[in-house]
């Protein structure tokens with residue numbers, strides 16, 4: 001009997017369990033998946049929870065519901081991987097593997113920034129990248145009477161890199177509805193050159209910030225939070241004052257990766273960006289946020305990776321060369337407030353452009369343009385997530401390789 | 417795009433970053449630094465070595481990485497390359513401008 005072990009039962013891990021159970025003969029292979037929590041969170045919903053647009057029950061379900069029958073589901077903390085012995089050490093037992101899939105994702109590390117994780121954490125300084133943070137922020141926003149709201153990114157890479165900007169847009173809309181927009185001053189603070197990092201997107205979308213009167217502070221690299229005086233300070237000495245700080249702390253891979261000696265500086269696993277095989281060990285594969293590939297860290301990316309990884313694991317077992325086919329495809333809705341959203345679709349080499357999606361000339365979704373239909377798309381994503389994505393079902397009309405059809409491409413190349 | 421740097425024809429992008437690291441040598445780094453108003457010291461070159469080493473290993477540059485490197489700290493980095501330290505130092509080192517742009 002051979003063992004396939006999957007570490008992490010989030011988006012990528014759950015999906016891979018569903019893919020592999022269909023491919024690996026039961027008489028030869030045992031599939032095991034491990035996670036520390038019994039709850040599976042719908043993380044994209046953490047963006048809506050603070051504004052009372054979603055309820056708690058919309059963003060959490062029992063993880064076991066999504067693990068297919070026949071897969072051994074273990075709820076324990078993973079202590080470390082010992083690649084030399086093909087072993088994974090858990091809290092209370094040790095697993096052997098022939099093939100390992102790492103899907104332990106990324107999480108926020110507020111302790112990396114001086115002054116962030118102090119007495120004011122979840123009082124005047126919030127994250128919305130965790131269920132706890134998002135819920136605490138909801139409670140705060142229900143009663144907040146206004147002042148300086150600063151929406152901030154600590155450093156890249158972060159998962160769902162547009163989420164903080166969406167938060168700023170939704171905040172504008174939220175306060176307008178509460179008829180208190182005039183009491184709130186919104187500033188968006190980023191370490192990057194601009195709010196939209198890709199040139200074409202900047203050109204098309206900058207009007208949104210102006211229209212919503214969101215101030216922008218760019219190239220800001222935070223050194224510390226001075227929570228006593230309500231300001232963030234960067235290494236060049238620039239200060240931004242806040243009454244309410246909504247920050248996205250540094251995102252790191254799990255400490256387990258560091259303990260196993262498998263990570264880079266940020267605990268992400270060096271991975272072949274085309275085949276998804278780890279660079280250090282041929283029988284270790286990586287899906288989702290846990291890898292260091294230069295694609296966006298997003299659920300849609302994990303989804304596009306899934307089918308390629310499934311094939312590559314089968315090829316690996318059969319001793320065939322791996323396909324280096326993953327193109328970095330990412331597809332992401334951007335909420336812009338007032339019931340509208342944008343859609344972007346891009347990959348390693350093609351930056352987001354305007355056009356229609358998925359059908360050229362028809363849509364129904366519009367690329368890089370604010371529409372109500374895109375907002376419906378974003379809300380539908382929750383249903384797709386629970387009912388299709390986690391189950392490893394292909395999404396109709398959207399292939400894992402990015403399509404150039406329907407896109408207005410005028411030689412705009414992605415420079416990152 | 418081609419640009420003449422230190423009497424050599426070098427491939428660069430619109431922002432002035434080298435597009436072919438193989439073309440880099442110290443004289444090129446020195447000329448870019450001079451244009452940026454930076455007087456290179458041994459300490460500056462140590463930073464350049466660190467950045468190039470990361471680039472060769474295909475490892476992303478990050479603040480956390482700099483903190484962990486033990487070679488220099490972020491404050492000193494700002495002192496050596498005022499303005500946008502990573503932006504300026506990567507240009508001098510002949511490697512691409514990193515995503516997180518300090």
Ligand SMILES: Cc1cc2nc3c(=O)[nH]c(=O)nc-3n(C[C@H](O)[C@H](O)[C@H](O)COP(=O)(O)OP(=O)(O)OC[C@H]3O[C@@H](n4cnc5c(N)ncnc54)[C@H](O)[C@@H]3O)c2cc1C
Pocket residue numbers: 007008009010011012013034035036037042043044045046047076077078079103104105106128129130159160163254256287288289290297298299300301302332333
């Ligand atoms: C606010 C927000 C908005 C987002 N919006 C979108 C969006 O609109 N569209 C989109 O596509 N994506 C979005 N994302 C990103 C998306 O949620 C992630 O990219 C996706 O969940 C990554 O899947 P993963 O399997 O790599 O990691 P995860 O789903 O995070 O799963 C990792 C799992 O590993 C487990 N684990 C880690 N370490 C250990 C350990 N030591 N022991 C045991 N278990 C461990 C964790 O408990 C977790 O269950 C958003 C994320 C956030 C935070």
